[in-house]
Amino acid sequence: MVALSEIENLSLEFETKTPQEIIRWAVTEYSPEIAMSSSFQTQSMPLLHMATRIDPNLIVFFLDTGYHFWETLMFREQLAADWNLNVRDLRRDPRWDAFALQNIRTLPIDDPNLCCYLNKVQPMQRALQGMKAWISGIRRDQTSVRAQAKILEMQNGLLKINPLLNWTRADVERYAKEHDLPKHPLYDKGYRSVGCAPCTIAIGADDDERAGRWAGRGKIECGLHTDMFQKKNISEVESSN
Template identity: 40%
Template sequence: MVVMTVMREEDIVTGGSMSVEEATDRAADLMKRYGHLQGISLIEPMVHDEFNGRITMTSSFGTEAAALLALVSEVDANLPVIFLDTRKLFGETHRYREQLVDKLGLTNIKIMRPDEKLLAVDDPNGMLFASDTAKCCYLRKVEPLQRALTGYDAWLTGRKRFHGGERDALPVIETAGTRIKINPLAGYNRSDIEDIFENRALPHHPLEAEGYLSIGCMPCTDRVDPGTTDVRAGRWAGQDKTECGIHYII
């Protein structure tokens, strides 16, 4: 049975995290033991041995999201999956999420939304994206994720080096302040992702066929020209911005 929960304060996992120093030492130790692994070979020990019950994953349910979701579902279909509903997403993304949840048998989806009180003060008309994208991303993604991660010591992400930019030298295991961040697909290339889709008969995000290579919020996501190789070219196009900020969380 699928448990798709809109997270409230009372739903948030409680418990302390490591200190920054402890997280740094733990990440270094994990890199020594697991840094040569990727994919399921890395996910399994992280979920079952190193962080059992204290690990989650985040998913945008975007164009490549099904790849990591599929691997995680094969390790533990009940692993908590945090989905940030920014209130600015495409309707297709919500429908695609439901399709993937059903396809992969995911049973524990945590939907996290922006704090309505903060939005009322800082983005009362919902147009903050037009004047301050950094603050908009903070209110709608970073702050909600900070709350959603409370009580977890580690989280899985779907970032990959071939996306370029700040992800060029992405390690498979890193620190994020007081937490450990695991990037099981860091070393995968575009062909590897396509193989996961093909071998598992995974559906594609419906907007991919319309020219969207990377999909986030509607106001800040554009189609790209055919043949574009920069996967994230359509995100915040024309701005000096490539990341929403959730991967800077400490």
């Protein structure tokens, strides 16, 4: 395991490495206390493909928020079987079930920050307890928040590894084409980035890749890759209202 003092230099060194080189380093250093997360959308396919070919037993966390399109659930199921993936579905803490079910239609609209915290951030925090490293597929060209990220980021003892940070949308498309990777069933219907159904709309071919996520609602991130991930409990979450 790498010393804390070396993380920054190593992260800079990785700026010129390929994603595969970074993933190989990560699984060598941290396996079996390492996992990746995937939303099983078209743009997630390259990382999922390369990481699980480097380590076929790598744990893949999927956030089953209860709000997914049926197509996403079917695609996740099919791909897990076809690629023999070690997928673990993550769900919200049952303590919030009564509240969440009572507000199932209104919560994503009225308070998406709280909804994302309950259904994405907190389940991921719990799943990563006991892990030493987390591989994520974020890219700098996706959002203004992600543009500031580093390839290696230490977060309260957990090393976050972002191997695709320097890749562009074109790089993702090129890799997908070269390896003939499957597409999410909604991709060709204009869903370039697919999240939960209440918070995703179809967009035009030339629109920004994430323009269909929380469109017109002043939100660009779910919280997994922002300060929200450091919040310890529900009372610390800033309301969307």
